[in-house]
Amino acid sequence: MSTTAAVRVFLRRLPVDPLGTLLCAVGALALICLPFLVFKANRIVPGDPVDLAQVLAPAPLAAAALVLAAAGLCAVFAAGARLRLLAGLAGIVVIALVAAAGADVLTPAGNRVVRVAPGAGFWIALIAMALLATDAVTRMRPRPVVRVLALAVTVLVVLAVLAHGTFDQLSLMREYAAHADRFASELRRHLWLALGSLTAAVLVGLPVGVLCHRVPRLRSAVLSVLNLIQTIPAIALFSMLMAPLALLAAAVPLAARLGVRGIGAAPAAVALFLYALLPVVGNTVAGLRRVSPAAVEAARGMGMTAGQVLMSVELPLALPVILTGVRVALVQNIGLVTIAALIGGGGLGSFVFQGIGQTAIDLVLLGAIPIVALAFAAALLLDALIETLRRGAAP
Amino acid sequence: MIQVEHLVRRYGERTVVADVSMDMARGSMTAIVGTSGSGKSTLLRMINRLVEPSAGRILIDGRDTAAEPPHLLRRRIGYVIQGHGLFPHRTVAQNIATVPRLLGWAPERIETRVRELLTVFQLDPAQYGAAYPHQLSGGQQQRVGVARALAAEPAVLLMDEPFGALDPIIRAKAQEDLLAIQRRFGTTVVLVTHDIDEAFRLGSRVAVMSEGRLLQYDTPAMLLTHPADPFVARMTGVSDRALKLLSLTRVGELRLFPVEAATAGAAEPRIDASLSLREALAELLWQGTGHGIVCDATGRPLGRISVADIAAHGRGP
Ligand SMILES: Nc1ncnc2c1ncn2[C@@H]1O[C@H](COP(=O)(O)OP(=O)(O)O)[C@@H](O)[C@H]1O
Ligand SMILES: [Mg+2]
Numbered sequence: 155m156s157t158t159a160a161v162r163v164f165l166r167r168l169p170v171d172p173l174g175t176l177l178c179a180v181g182a183l184a185l186i187c188l189p190f191l192v193f194k195a196n197r198i199v200p201g202d203p204v205d206l207a208q209v210l211a212p213a214p215l216a217a218a219a220l221v222l223a224a225a226g227l228c229a230v231f232a233a234g235a236r237l238r239l240l241a242g243l244a245g246i247v248v249i250a251l252v253a254a255a256g257a258d259v260l261t262p263a264g265n266r267v268v269r270v271a272p273g274a275g276f277w278i279a280l281i282a283m284a285l286l287a288t289d290a291v292t293r294m295r296p297r298p299v300v301r302v303l304a305l306a307v308t309v310l311v312v313l314a315v316l317a318h319g320t321f322d323q324l325s326l327m328r329e330y331a332a333h334a335d336r337f338a339s340e341l342r343r344h345l346w347l348a349l350g351s352l353t354a355a356v357l358v359g360l361p362v363g364v365l366c367h368r369v370p371r372l373r374s375a376v377l378s379v380l381n382l383i384q385t386i387p388a389i390a391l392f393s394m395l396m397a398p399l400a401l402l403a404a405a406v407p408l409a410a411r412l413g414v415r416g417i418g419a420a421p422a423a424v425a426l427f428l429y430a431l432l433p434v435v436g437n438t439v440a441g442l443r444r445v446s447p448a449a450v451e452a453a454r455g456m457g458m459t460a461g462q463v464l465m466s467v468e469l470p471l472a473l474p475v476i477l478t479g480v481r482v483a484l485v486q487n488i489g490l491v492t493i494a495a496l497i498g499g500g501g502l503g504s505f506v507f508q509g510i511g512q513t514a515i516d517l518v519l520l521g522a523i524p525i526v527a528l529a530f531a532a533a534l535l536l537d538a539l540i541e542t543l544r545r546g547a548a549p
Numbered sequence: 550m551i552q553v554e555h556l557v558r559r560y561g562e563r564t565v566v567a568d569v570s571m572d573m574a575r576g577s578m579t580a581i582v583g584t585s586g587s588g589k590s591t592l593l594r595m596i597n598r599l600v601e602p603s604a605g606r607i608l609i610d611g612r613d614t615a616a617e618p619p620h621l622l623r624r625r626i627g628y629v630i631q632g633h634g635l636f637p638h639r640t641v642a643q644n645i646a647t648v649p650r651l652l653g654w655a656p657e658r659i660e661t662r663v664r665e666l667l668t669v670f671q672l673d674p675a676q677y678g679a680a681y682p683h684q685l686s687g688g689q690q691q692r693v694g695v696a697r698a699l700a701a702e703p704a705v706l707l708m709d710e711p712f713g714a715l716d717p718i719i720r721a722k723a724q725e726d727l728l729a730i731q732r733r734f735g736t737t738v739v740l741v742t743h744d745i746d747e748a749f750r751l752g753s754r755v756a757v758m759s760e761g762r763l764l765q766y767d768t769p770a771m772l773l774t775h776p777a778d779p780f781v782a783r784m785t786g787v788s789d790r791a792l793k794l795l796s797l798t799r800v801g802e803l804r805l806f807p808v809e810a811a812t813a814g815a816a817e818p819r820i821d822a823s824l825s826l827r828e829a830l831a832e833l834l835w836q837g838t839g840h841g842i843v844c845d846a847t848g849r850p851l852g853r854i855s856v857a858d859i860a861a862h863g864r865g866p
Contacts, residue, residue, distance in 0.1 A: 452634030455599055455707075456648050456697075457624035470638050 173289060174229035174238070181245075181282035182226060189273035191256045196267050197325070197514050203273060206252070209259050221248045222279075229286050235293040242287030249280050250321070257323035271325035271516060298538035298545075305534050326523075329516040333505065341524065343419070344501035347494060348487040348528075351423050355430035355483060360476070362431075363438025364464065373439060380432040388425065388493045395421035396497065422494035429490060430483035437479025441472030474543050481536035488529045492521070550575040550737045551596065551705065556605035558591050558761075565591050567761040568605070573754075575704075578731055578738040580752030582745055582784070588761040589741040593707050596739065597626045609705065624648055627698030627706035627736070631713040633690045635682040641667070641693050642678040648701040666696040669730065688719040695727070699734065706731075708740040712747065724750055745785055749793060757781050769797050774866045791863035795827035798862060800843050805852025808842060819844050822851060830859045 189203030206215060221244055228241035257270040272280075296304065321327045330337060366373040383391070400416025402409050414420045445468050453467045469476075495503030505521030508514075551573040558566040566588045573579045581589045594600040596607055598619040607614045614622055635644050642663050649659045667674040670692040682690055691711065698706055711727075712720045728751065731738050742748050748755045749769040756766040757780070765777040773794050776782035786793060801822035818841040820829045833841055833856050840855040 446634070446637070448630060448632045448634035449636055450634075451599075451630055452628065452694075452697075453636070453647075455597060455623060455628035455630070455634075457620045457622075457651055458647075459620050462651075467636060471636075 169233060170230060171232070174232075174286065177282040177286050178226040178229040181222075181279045184275045184278035184282070185222070186275075188275035188278065190275040190279075191253060191260070192271045192273045193260055194269040194271060194325070197269050197329070197516060198512060201269070201271060204256060204260065204270070206256060209256050210252070214255070215252075218248045218252050221245070225283065225286070235290045239287055239290035239294070242283050242285075242290055245283035246280060246287065249276060249283060253324060254321050257321070257325075261323045266328075269325040269328060269516065270323060298541045301534060302538050305531060309531070325516045326519055329514070329520045333517070333520065337505075337520070340500055340502050340504055340521075343499075344488075344491050344503075344525070345528070347419060347423055347426060347491045347499065347501055348484065351426035352430050352480070352484050352487050354423075354427050355434050356480060358427075359431050359434030360438055363435045363476075364442065366435065366439050367442040377432075377436060377439070380428075380435060383428050384432050388429075388490050389496060391425045391428070392421050392493070392497045392499075395424050399424070418498045419494070419500065421497060422491070422499035426487050426490055426494075430487055433479040433482040433486070434476070435479075437482075438472065438476050441475030441479075442468055444475060445471040474540050477536060477540045477543070481533060481540070484532045484536065485529045488525060488532060492525055550577075550610065551739070552608040552611075553592075553596075554606050554608070556592065556595060556607065557603045558588070558595060558600060559603045565761050566595070566602075569758075569761075569763045570605075571756060571763060571766050573737060573739060575737055576731075576735045577753050578728075578740065578751055579754050579756060580748035581739065581741045581756045581758060582743065582748040582752075583758035584784075585743060587758040589743075589758055590709050592758070593709055593739060593741050596705075596707055597623045597628055599623075624651055624701065625703055625705070627701075627703040629694050629698045629706070629708040629711045631710040633682075633694035633714075635690055635693060635697070637682055640679050640681055641672070641685070642674075644682065644693060645697045645700050647697060652701055654701075662700060666700060669733070670696045670726070672696075687715060688723065691715060691719075691723060692726070695730070699730070699736070702734070704737060706736045706738045708738065710741055710743070712742075727751065746793075749797065757784055759784075770794065773797075791865070792827050795830060795859065795863050796825045798826050800824050800826060800829045800854060801845070801851070803854065803858065803862075805843055805854055808850055808853045817842050817853075819848075820854060822846070826859050826862055829854065830856065833859070 190206055191204040191209075192201040193204050194201030225241040225245040225248075228237055232238050232241065253272050253276055260270045261268055291301075291304065315321070316327070322331070362376060366376050386394070396416040399414055399420050403414045403416065403420075404410070406414075449467055449471070450463060453463045458466070491499070491501045492503035492506060494501050495507050502521040502525050506518050506525075509517030509519075509521065553569055553571045553573075556566055556569045557564065569592060571579075581592060583589050591600055595602050596609075596614070598614060609626075635641075636647075639647075645663045645666055646659045649662060654662075663678065664674045667677060672689060672692065677685070677689070677693075682693065685693065691714070695708075695711065698708075712723050715723055724747065727738075730736075740748075740751060742751075752769065754766060755769055755772055757764045757772065757778075759780050765772060765781045767775075767777075772781060772785050773790050776785060799822065800820055803826075816838070818832060818836040818838055820832060820841045820843045822843050822845050824832070829841070833839065833854075840853055843851045843854050845851055
């Protein structure tokens with residue numbers, strides 16, 4: 155046996171988890187080599203790395219290190235998904251608590267200028283632990299209901315902890331406190347833009363998709379137009395819509411009274427609607443084409459009217475594929491709404507761009523993190539719904 | 550029962566069904582046979598107006614089918630296609646209930662009918678009613694397809710290559726079952742197939758089609774002994790037509806030489822009266838005795854039959 159073959163056999167026998175090993179290595183390197191916390195004199199200067207050993211008492215720090223080391227070992231060696239999940243969650247909690255404790259100690263009482271920000275080490279280690287936990291959940295193959303419940307519990311726990319004030323001294327929460335009055339309204343606006351344009355796209359896209367399925371010549375024309383729209387960069391599409399909408403508002407007083415303007419939410423909503431049309435129409439067509447022709451033939455042959463065939467055979471059988479399109483459109487919309495802020499459309503993107511303008515990275519994160527969380531939650535919810543539908547009937 | 554009068558269907562320049570006229574008697578089973586693309590399906594689908602005729606008309610019980618909205622017409626006509634076309638998102642019971650639901654039957658009546666049909670098709674209602682089609686075997690799916698077509702007690706059943714997807718053993722069983730069902734419900738069946746043996750086995754009358762034309766419409770024996778056209782002769786098979794003729798008659802239908810109980814030797818093979826002459830001949834050749842004793846289902850001897858008796862029935866006109 156050659157040496158390489160021997161090594162390969164040895165590695166295969168060794169119960170090492172490849173992904174876990176990678177996460178453990180990256181997390182450990184990040185914690186050792188990169189700053190965990192950064193102390194800034196104010197919110198826009200780069201700041202200096204904090205030496206945790208000088209900030210926290212040795213006992214708690216050692217305990218935290220021990221827990222993280224144990225989590226790392228679990229990531230590398232543990233086979234059980236439950237244990238790996240536990241390790242990931244414990245890692246997340248410890249990393250978050252150490253950061254909160256450091257911020258509490260470092261922030262002078264009553265000082266509203268100094269910022270203690272999580273450093274690169276914090277973020278990378280946190281993401282490694284989160285990946286460990288989500289990978290463990292994936293391996294447990296939970297039923298859709300369980301996944302939705304887990305999401306609900308996670309959201310509730312995070313909200314409760316944030317409300318409790320554990321992290322109030324961390325820069326991100328300080329930034330939130332400074333913008334608390336606007337945060338809820340921008341979040342609502344973000345959701346409203348994403349969901350509103352999606353709803354319109356479904357209401358229009360579903361009938362258009364059905365029509366395209368019925369009239370093949372229409373199909374290629376409609377889909378190529380929608381594909382073309384998809385290739386226009388968002389900011390270019392927003393700008394292209396500003397002039398026509400401004401003209402419309404000027405020409406039709408009713409439109410103006412309804413809030414149609416060249417700038418603001420209107421061009422954003424229209425652009426998002428146009429972007430969402432392709433996944434909705436495309437998947438409606440694809441879903442309908444996938445329906446067994448024999449089932450449709452039998453339905454017609456038994457005396458269903460065209461409407462009955464559509465409503466009780468074609469659409470139900472195409473629904474999982476259509477919902478996959480809705481999922482793509484929703485996640486895409488949640489991301490694209492961010493850019494709407496550039497033309498005054500509001501939403502969480504306004505924090506991101508304001509933060510970039512002020513070089514205040516904490517403000518950027520205040521917008522970006524909820525956007526990522528929203529996209530993740532939307533994808534999870536729709537995936538659960540699609541899987542439930544698929545489980546109901548045929549494979 | 551069904552009168553097809555000068556039926557024509559054109560697609561553009563092409564005439565797919567050319568001036569076909571034929572009558573199907575009440576309670577009969579008609580097999581339409583022909584090569585692929587000869588217009589069999591088009592002809593069948595014009596009966597329930599899934600395809601509209603270019604010319605000609607179809608009467609069912611004397612009424613022109615064009616007089617009624619097509620979807621209402623179809624609810625009175627059973628329709629079975631190759632690959633069954635069951636709805637994958639509906640349970641077996643819901644599939645069978647499709648037409649009764651469209652007709653607005655009361656739920657209790659639908660439930661009773663579904664149970665009855667499942668039992669007739671040898672599917673335990675408790676076990677299979679709530680199952681989904683993909684949980685069934687191919688043969689079971691096909692039976693559910695036929696049960697679904699019969700749910701609203703149609704007087705006419707149209708079948709387009711209904712057994713095409715089944716393997717030979719299940720296929721033979723499905724053909725048996727269809728004959729039994731047809732006798733039980735008295736349904737008028739029109740069945741399309743490209744398999745001449747299936748057509749002879751099932752059809753009391755067989756229609757042979759080629760390139761949209763109806764070449765001959767007759768009993769299987771007449772098709773074999775008096776083919777109207779060289780194509781019909783080729784279709785029905787020249788090399789084994791004597792054997793095909795033998796398979797049309799059952800042993801029990803012959804006049805047999807009575808046997809004296811004493812001479813009915815134990816060495817003579819027993820021939821079941823329900824076998825076809827072809828099967829009986831094969832059995833006698835296999836046993837090498839040249840003759841055998843015909844018995845009914847209870848084993849009572851009915852008479853003696855010889856290879857020569859059988860051979861006389863395979864002679865051409
Ligand atoms: N909708 C249609 N449009 C054009 N040609 C058709 C259509 N339906 C059937 N045909 C043609 O008519 C001919 C007969 O078809 P069909 O009745 O399905 O034949 P069979 O069932 O005997 O195989 C075929 O050549 C087929 O291509
Ligand atoms: Mg056909």
